[in-house]
Amino acid sequence: MTVHRRTLLAGTVAFGGASFLPAIAQAKGQVVATTYPGTWEDAYRTIVLPMLKKKDNIDLELAPLFAMDQIGKARASRGAPPFDVFVLDPGPRIVGLEAGLFEKFDAKKLGNLAKLPAGFADDVGVHVSAQVVGIAYNPKKLPAPKGWGDLLKDPWVSRLGITGFQTTFGTSSLIELSKLFGGSLTNVDPALVELKKVLPKIAAVGLPAAMPGLFQQGQCDVMYTNTQTVATLKGKGVDVEFVKPESGAITFFTTMHIAKGTGELANAYKYLDMVISKDAQEALTKPPYNFLPVNKDVPLAADMPMKSLDEMATYVQHDWSKINPQRAAWIEKFNKEMAK
């Protein structure tokens, strides 16, 4: 039998083309959403994914990425977003807004809109959870620290793990530490000066993503982090407790946004509506996930550092429009001050 080149080529093209068919067939009920690696990914995979499939027959594909990585990838893709929905903290949210990465948001398309407190949805996106940042420590190895200042004293400093300005929780914590030594929202130099004094004693200086692993392995026994990370570590049987610093824990809202140019607009709204629904928020609030809910019908978990969302007004909140312009310089300074 003779196989002509043209026949072979046609066959190859037909075969290659056919491999796209299942993707086209599946595409009808699909949405790709980012999620933070760790607790968020676990929780959304376990709770939101099956709920969305059951209610709307939409396949949820989760892309675990930190907030800054999402912005980087979206900017790199230039108008063809690799995902349909962002999940962001306040800092990256502003960067995304300035870069025009979000679709104009029509909150009226959310069936559960009335269940959110006023101002929790706007023409950019929707609040989906609150986060609380404070100090995590190992109660079997150390006494409970009272505040940020204790981190630089014995016995905590020699077991301290720190991270820089790459993440919201790292930046917020260093700002609060700085305030204790005369710094401010836009001046973190005092924190870096004080950290440098005790640098030889500090147990670990790592990337944000590596910190839970370092804590779990006993490389450090105290660190600044958020309540979700503490919940994840506890779920793995690690001895860890969360402390609200005496100057106040830091809090911020996590928001979701629809990526500009998405081909799954309707499904993205359905996904967001599911995320803020009573059922999803209630399940996310329970251990081991311990999310702070935004749905008014869902009570806060008993072991949360606050009793109601209204209490968040008394917590420390930062204006990220003032922080963002400084971050590049802060990261550079952190590199130089901490480098061996």
Added chain:
Amino acid sequence: MTSAAIGASLPGEQRRWFRLAEWQLALPLSLAFAGLFLAPLLLLVATSFFDDDKITQPGFASWLKFFGDPFSYKVILDTLLLGLKTVCATVVIGYPLALVYLDLPPRLQKVLLFIIVLPMLLSVVVRTFAWIVVLGREGVVNQTLQWLGVISEPLKLLQTELGLVISLTQIEMPLMLLPLISVMSRLDPNLRDASAALGASRWRTLFTVIVPLSMPGLIAGCLLVFASATTAFISQTVIGGVRLIYLPLLIWQQSLVVYHWPLAAVASLSLVVSVLSVIAALSWLGRRSSRHLHA
């Protein structure tokens, strides 16, 4: 028989077709190379000649900022030194292992080869995190030394350059051993016997016969280990921590945290050029030793 020799042995018409087919066969790879390597590299060069993070103002500011800062030179030097230290460690441990491989019977050679290749079957992330468990404060090394009474307080191995070089040595070892073993297996065993028969000691045979003949494999292994160790972002940051700053960390920060892509491009090109310079030097050494051998 090489493809050129096969082509030459064919009649005229067929030879012309063969040459054409050879050229056509190379086309897909050439196009892929141009599209997936050269084009992004040119894009990287173009991006580096912008001053602002929005990539709107052309200029040299990013280059001036990067090379006007003494810290950048320190980072480049540290990155190259890390590569060289890893190369030295892999040679010191890998070369004797390759010699052992040569003297083993074929069945045991297969077992050793499997053990050598085994780490490559695991993700680099898994291998890196395994090293956290080994080198950590409560890791295997510290617990063993404490149990033996050698130390009372745990040693700091993680987040040190020593720990990083130890782990990179294991992680990169297959890249050293595979080319080395490939070349050494082809050495004529009669040469060793001849050297011994002429009265040379085992050491003299090693340094005057085996090492020079295995040089192409050794140089290839050094190139691969050096290139891989200097760009091993995950191992460098997870095991080394962020107090040990190497170029890949700077590139990551500028591209995915700060979003200053022109600066990230300058740092990337610095990494490419500095690593290629060392690789060129190693290749030159390899060619020189090869010429010396054939002379």
